[in-house]
Amino acid sequence: MREDLAQILEEKGNQVHTIAASSPVLDGVRRMIDANVGALLVTDDGKPTGIVTERDYLRRVVIQGRSEPDMTVGEVMSSPLIVATPETTIDECMALMTDRRIRHVPVAVGSDVVGMVSIGDLVKFRSKLQRFELNYLNDYITAR
Numbered sequence: 001m002r003e004d005l006a007q008i009l010e011e012k013g014n015q016v017h018t019i020a021a022s023s024p025v026l027d028g029v030r031r032m033i034d035a036n037v038g039a040l041l042v043t044d045d046g047k048p049t050g051i052v053t054e055r056d057y058l059r060r061v062v063i064q065g066r067s068e069p070d071m072t073v074g075e076v077m078s079s080p081l082i083v084a085t086p087e088t089t090i091d092e093c094m095a096l097m098t099d100r101r102i103r104h105v106p107v108a109v110g111s112d113v114v115g116m117v118s119i120g121d122l123v124k125f126r127s128k129l130q131r132f133e134l135n136y137l138n139d140y141i142t143a144r
Contacts, residue, residue: 005093005107006086008125009115016106016116018043019052021074025061028052028073039104041113042077048113050079053104083108084117094122 017035019028021044028040032054042050052073060076061068083106084093093105097119107115 003090003125004086005084005088005090005115005117008090008117008121009086009107011125012115012117012121014115016041016113019073020044021049021072021077023073025052025057025068025071025073025076028076029054029057038118039116040073041106041116042073042079044074047111048081048106048108050074050077050081051104051106052077055103078102081106083113085109086114090122090126093117094119097122 017031017037017039018041019031021042031040032038039051039053041048042052056076056078060066061071082096082100082102084096086107086109088096088107097103097105103119105117106113107117
């Protein structure tokens with residue numbers, strides 16, 4: 001069984017939630033809540049320029065005691081983007097996330113973002129693989 005990000009995207013889908021860098025930061029928070037996601041791809045003139053996460057909001061707005069009504073997503077986003085490709089293995093992506101201390105990674109082909117994966121997606125996929133292997137081994141052992 002293949003163990004790369006393309007496999008995860010095939011199962012979960014390729015939807016990427018986006019927001020313009022010029023949008024109010026509270027619109028970004030509302031969009032994350034409405035979509036039940038922890039991150040949005042930030043665009044400027046339709047081109048990806050960063051990512052905004054729940055953690056970005058907490059660190060750059062709430063903890064710093066800033067007033068969010070006039071703050072834009074572009075002011076709190078993380079940039080430059082750290083991306084992976086569909087061919088990136090699950091282990092490589094987990095290592096990237098651990099090393100960079102991030103929880104969401106856009107998946108890109110060239111300059112086109114084709115999906116987004118979270119650490120939860122990776123753990124869920126890995127768990128599914130382990131269940132499959134355990135069932136296979138159990139069937140093999142009990143068939144004798």
